[in-house]
Amino acid sequence: MAIHSTAVISPTAEIDSDVEIGPYATIGDQVTMGPGNVVHQHVTITGHTTIGRENMFYPGAIIGTPPQDLKYKGEDTQLTIGNNNTFREYVTANTGTEIGGGLTSIGDKNLIMAYCHIAHDCVIENYTILANGAALGGHVRVEEGAAFGGMIGVHHFVTVGKYSYVGGMSRIAQDVPPFMLVEGNPARVRTVNTVGLKRKGLSEESMEAIKFAWRKLYKDGGIMSHALEEIKNSEHYKTEELKYLVEFIASTEAGKLGRAMESHRND
DSSP states (O other): OEEOTTOEEOTTOEEOSSOEEOTTOEEOTTOEEOTTOEEOTTOEEOSEEEEOSSOEEOTTOEEEEOOSOTTOOSOOOEEEEOSSOEEOTTOEEEOOOGGGTSEEEEOSSOEEOTTOEEOTTOEEOSSOEEOTTOEEOTTOEEOTTOEEOSSOEEOTTOEEOTTOEEOTTOEEOSOBOTTEEEEETTEEEEEEOHHHHHHHTOOHHHHHHHHHHHIIIIISOOOHHHHHHHHHTSGGGGSHHHHHHHHHHHHHHTTSSGGGGGGGTTO
16 A cells, blocks of 8 residues: 555554555545545545545545535434546535435446535436536436536436436536436526437437437427327337336426425425
8 A cells, every 4th residue: 555654544444455645635534445546645535435446536635524514413424435436636525414314425437527516415326427517416316327517506306317418507406307418507408418328329229219209308399298108109118218218207297306305305
């Protein structure tokens, strides 16, 4: 283990022998780190934080600090980080709150660029990209493969669907449907995230199905419930991606995702 002489490491932290820790970094009492992690200079990792393997923490990142929530009263909540993630300069990530389940979770192979913020109780799945200055409010869920442009604000309790793209400078106050491109203030669906889906290697059949759904849901201007029924009765509904899209939107409409969760915060 290569630890710079100026780094401050708690004697109770559990650090794998194959970890590099740079100058003036600080590692707190309840931190656990697996092999292959690289912690650059002036990084702080604190709180009840568990980190997998081969993550990269760039200078100034502050990981595992308490939630910025007035309801938090010092409970032992956690942050978990998976494998092969990149946290660029001055990224901040908070632990969870008791009312939110006590856990903020970040999966594998995510790129979190400089100055991003991940608030309490967020769940970030795998292969996501958060460009510079993206800020996630508490309880936000980001599904696999979603990508954000820079300087985005995501309201708490929003769900961002898989392989969607959020354009830069957008305000996200409602759920973002999977496979779609949204932007604006407030954001709205503009088109299908064609570039992201091609990178994913989606089949032509699935691409056509999603484009069909976009036209029915967002371009033709009809009633959402009618559009969902038309999609379910179409020949395109055999693709797994389209079934997932319909399920996601139906759940949002029924208040099972996104901002509707706010009403249950004090239950």
